[in-house]
Structure formats: structure tokens, C-alpha cells
Amino acid sequence: MNIPHTNLSRLVVIGGGFAGVALARKMVKEDVQLILLDRHNYHTFQPLLYQVSTSSLEPDSIAYPLRKIVKRGKNTFFRMAEVESIDPDTKQVHTTIGNISYDYLVIATGARTNFFGNASIKSNAMRMKNLPQALNLRSLMLENLEQAVITSDPEERKELLRFVLAGAGPTGVELAGGIAELKLNVLPRDYPDMDFDDMEIHLIEGASRVLPPMSEHASKKATQFLQNLGVQIHTNTQVKNYSDNLVTTNTDLSLKTATFIWSAGVTGAPVSGINANALIPRANRYKVNEFNQVEGYENIFAIGDISVMETKIYPKGHPMVAQPAIQQGSHLAKNLKRHLKGKAMTPFKYFDKGSMATIGRNKAVVDIGKFKFGGFFAWFIWMFIHLWFLVGFRNRFVTFFNWVYNYINYDKAARLIVRPFKNKNNNTVDRV
Numbered sequence: 001m002n003i004p005h006t007n008l009s010r011l012v013v014i015g016g017g018f019a020g021v022a023l024a025r026k027m028v029k030e031d032v033q034l035i036l037l038d039r040h041n042y043h044t045f046q047p048l049l050y051q052v053s054t055s056s057l058e059p060d061s062i063a064y065p066l067r068k069i070v071k072r073g074k075n076t077f078f079r080m081a082e083v084e085s086i087d088p089d090t091k092q093v094h095t096t097i098g099n100i101s102y103d104y105l106v107i108a109t110g111a112r113t114n115f116f117g118n119a120s121i122k123s124n125a126m127r128m129k130n131l132p133q134a135l136n137l138r139s140l141m142l143e144n145l146e147q148a149v150i151t152s153d154p155e156e157r158k159e160l161l162r163f164v165l166a167g168a169g170p171t172g173v174e175l176a177g178g179i180a181e182l183k184l185n186v187l188p189r190d191y192p193d194m195d196f197d198d199m200e201i202h203l204i205e206g207a208s209r210v211l212p213p214m215s216e217h218a219s220k221k222a223t224q225f226l227q228n229l230g231v232q233i234h235t236n237t238q239v240k241n242y243s244d245n246l247v248t249t250n251t252d253l254s255l256k257t258a259t260f261i262w263s264a265g266v267t268g269a270p271v272s273g274i275n276a277n278a279l280i281p282r283a284n285r286y287k288v289n290e291f292n293q294v295e296g297y298e299n300i301f302a303i304g305d306i307s308v309m310e311t312k313i314y315p316k317g318h319p320m321v322a323q324p325a326i327q328q329g330s331h332l333a334k335n336l337k338r339h340l341k342g343k344a345m346t347p348f349k350y351f352d353k354g355s356m357a358t359i360g361r362n363k364a365v366v367d368i369g370k371f372k373f374g375g376f377f378a379w380f381i382w383m384f385i386h387l388w389f390l391v392g393f394r395n396r397f398v399t400f401f402n403w404v405y406n407y408i409n410y411d412k413a414a415r416l417i418v419r420p421f422k423n424k425n426n427n428t429v430d431r432v
């Protein structure tokens with residue numbers, strides 16, 4: 001890996017997501033050798049992936065180079081590598097570019113899409129957990145529109161213009177709203193010769209309401225906003241299969257569609273080598289104590305989506321969202337600094353700042369403690385909070401500019417198929 005040996009303790013961080021970046025930013029100036037590893041050379045702001053998929057933002061607006069984060073320190077290094085395994089006995093991390101030893105190891109590998117063992121959905125559905133996948137989805141949607149405008153078969157056109165999403169959590173709700181907005185405000189101007197009454201957006205949810213993790217109030221408001229945008233909501237319905245462009249469910253509902261998007265769950269993305277007792281099997285996440293130490297290890301920590309810290313308020317661990325990841329990353333940095341100075345570590349306490357989801361061009365729902373509201377004001381808050389947490393001034397500026405432009409012009413800037421989803425042999429590519 002070409003990393004010098006020094007007298008400093010070596011801190012290896014796997015994952016440059018919200019948790020890993022929050023930690024690394026606070027450790028770059030410390031007396032440790034910091035090595036940040038990630039399979040991508042950028043940090044992704046996942047809450048805005050749906051805007052890349054629906055052509056509102058270009059990918060660079062929501063990504064930030066990880067090298068820029070480590071370059072501020074003298075003893076800090078970034079290496080782009082896939083971590084394959086950890087050997088706690090020899091304190092080594094094995095990666096695609098070689099092995100590296102550690103004194104302290106932080107696992108911040110986040111989560112991946114959970115298909116709950118359904119092979120047909122895994123092989124055929126679109127997903128949106130990283131930028132390449134968001135771009136795939138954008139390309140597929142635009143390619144289907146290009147196909148829809150030339151076909152003379154009305155059934156094929158309907159299939160190409162029917163978008164089906166499984167999972168009405170914040171991701172499914174925001175994506176459905178984004179596609180509906182395209183249908184209402186953008187696409188009819190791009191394709192004046194196509195009848196967009198044929199375009200359907202279906203949102204399928206296994207629970208009895210949309211946004212199950214949020215309040216009843218948020219759920220009701222979101223349902224109303226989505227229905228106003230023309231989204232067809234199917235609750236108490238579970239998708240069973242997707243193959244040959246047919247979605248089947250546990251009810252009478254079955255839908256022919258060329259675009260089926262799976263946003264119905266995530267599971268941890270652990271790295272092999274850690275003692276099996278430390279892994280919660282169904283969640284695929286590491287059990288950690290109040291200092292984020294992985295069960296059974298003193299010098300291995302896990303933060304963010306990959307960790308489960310059981311507390312009275314959160315018996316199954318904190319919600320798998322950005323705030324716990326950021327707060328755990330920052331808190332662990334404080335604890336590592338204390339530990340390096342020979343001081344005792346302090347327990348992590350989560351400060352719940354609330355949750356929110358946006359629907360369409362100017363509506364959102366917000367739950368902050370007892371305050372639950374929805375509509376334009378909520379959207380305003382959603383917008384500023386997302387801008388605030390975007391990493392990098394340039395990203396904030398470009399995103400804000402794009403949103404203002406989209407808002408005023410009822411338009412979206414990025415409807416280009418630069419990176420086709422299908423290769424020239426018509427095979428699908430890069431669905432992993």
C-alpha cells in the first residue's frame with residue numbers, strides 16, 4: 001500500500017460514509033497515522049441519490065473526494081480499496097491492494113440493499129444505494145422513455161411508462177414523488193408527441209401505511225401529497241417476484257413494468273474475520289458497547305449503520321440514518337483522543353434531531369419531537385438541512401443553484417443518457 005512505518009499509533013478506518021468521514025475529519029490533526037479505506041474515492045450523500053436518479057442533480061453535486069478530507073493532515077492517507085477481511089489475531093486488514101496492520105480499527109462499512117433472499121428480485125430489480133446504481137436508474141428510465149416514444153404497440157408503451165417501487169420508506173416515497181414530478185412538469189415538454197396519461201407510478205408497501213418509521217401524521221400527509229401527484233399507493237402488499245417484466249405480489253395486484261425499483265430494506269455490510277458472536281445474524285450488524293467497541297474486542301470499533309448499540313430507548317440499535325452515523329463518528333473521535341491521552345472513554349448518547357422526507361417539488365413531512373408538520377414550510381426546512389449537511393461549499397452552491405433553477409423553470413438539468421444502462425449487446429450492466 002506504500003504507507004510508511006512511523007512511531008505513531010496507526011488508526012485504520014474502513015468506509016468513507018457519514019460515520020467514517022465524521023471520525024476522519026476530527027482525527028486528521030491528531031498524533032496518529034490515519035488511513036482511510038473505501039472502495040470509492042468519494043463520499044456519497046445518500047439522501048440525495050434519488051435526485052441523481054430523477055435527473056435533478058449531477059452525481060458530482062452529492063459526492064465529495066475522500067482525498068480532500070485526509071489531505072489536511074501530515075500523517076493521513078487515503079487508499080481506494082475493497083476490504084476483503086480482517087484478521088484480529090495479527091491485527092491486519094486484507095484488501096484488494098494489499099494488507100495493512102493497525103493499532104486501532106474502525107469499521108464504518110454501512111449497509112447494503114436487503115433482498116430478503118429473493119433471487120428473482122435480486123437479479124432483476126433496480127436499486128439505489130450508491131452513485132453508479134443511481135445513474136443506472138436514471139439511464140434506464142430515460143432509455144425506456146426513448147423506447148416508449150417510438151413503439152407502436154400500446155401495451156409495450158404502457159409497460160415502458162409504468163414505474164413500480166417496492167418499499168414506501170423515505171427512499172421509496174421521495175423517489176416516487178420525484179418521478180411523479182417528472183411526469184407532471186418535465187417530460188411532457190421533452191416528449192410533446194407522447195401521451196403522459198399512460199405513465200403510471202405505483203408505490204407498494206408491506207405495512208399498513210407509507211413512511212412506517214415516521215409518525216401517523218407524516219404518513220397521512222405523505223399519502224395525500226403522493227396521491228395529489230398521481231402516485232398509486234398499495235399498502236398491505238408484499239412483492240413476491242419480478243421476472244420477465246412482471247411484478248407479482250401476495251394480493252391480486254400484478255403489474256407489467258420495465259422499471260421495477262427495490263427500496264424495501266437494507267442489511268449491514270460486514271467484513272469477514274470478526275468473531276461470529278459479535279455479529280447479529282439477521283441484521284448483519286456488529287454488536288457494540290456504549291463506546292462503540294465491537295463485542296469481544298478492545299481496539300476494534302464499529303460506527304454508523306454497521307453497528308448496533310442496544311440501549312433502553314433503542315433496544316434494537318439506533319435507526320439506520322445519517323445522524324447516528326455522524327454523531328457516533330464524532331463521538332468516537334473524542335474517545336480515541338481521550339484514549340491516546342490515557343483518559344477513560346465516555347459513553348455515546350444519541351441526540352435525536354427528528355426525521356423528514358420530501359415529496360415532489362415543494363412538499364415535505366417533518367417529525368421533530370412533538371412537532372409534526374407537512375407542506376411547503378416543511379419542504380423549506382428539508383431543503384436547508386440537506387444543504388447544510390452536504391459536504392463541501394461547491395456542492396452546496398451547485399445544488400442550491402440547481403434547486404432554484406428547477407423551481408423557477410419547472411425543469412431539471414440532467415436528462416442525458418451519458419452512461420447507457422444497457423450495453424451494445426443489450427445486456428444489463430453494473431447492477432451490483
Ligand SMILES: Cc1cc2nc3c(=O)[nH]c(=O)nc-3n(C[C@H](O)[C@H](O)[C@H](O)COP(=O)(O)OP(=O)(O)OC[C@H]3O[C@@H](n4cnc5c(N)ncnc54)[C@H](O)[C@@H]3O)c2cc1C
Nearest residue numbers: 015017018019039046047083109110304305320321322325
Ligand atoms: C437512497 C437513500 C436515501 C437515504 N435517505 C436518508 C435521509 O433522507 N436521511 C437520513 O438520515 N438517512 C438517509 N439514508 C440513510 C443514510 O444514508 C445512512 O444511514 C448513512 O449513509 C449511514 O452512514 P454510514 O457511514 O454508516 O454508511 P455509508 O454512508 O453507507 O458509508 C459506508 C462506506 O463504506 C464503504 N464500504 C463498504 N464496504 C466496504 C468494503 N468492504 N471495502 C471498502 N469500502 C467499503 C462504502 O463505499 C461507503 O463509502 C438514506 C440512504 C439511502 C441509500
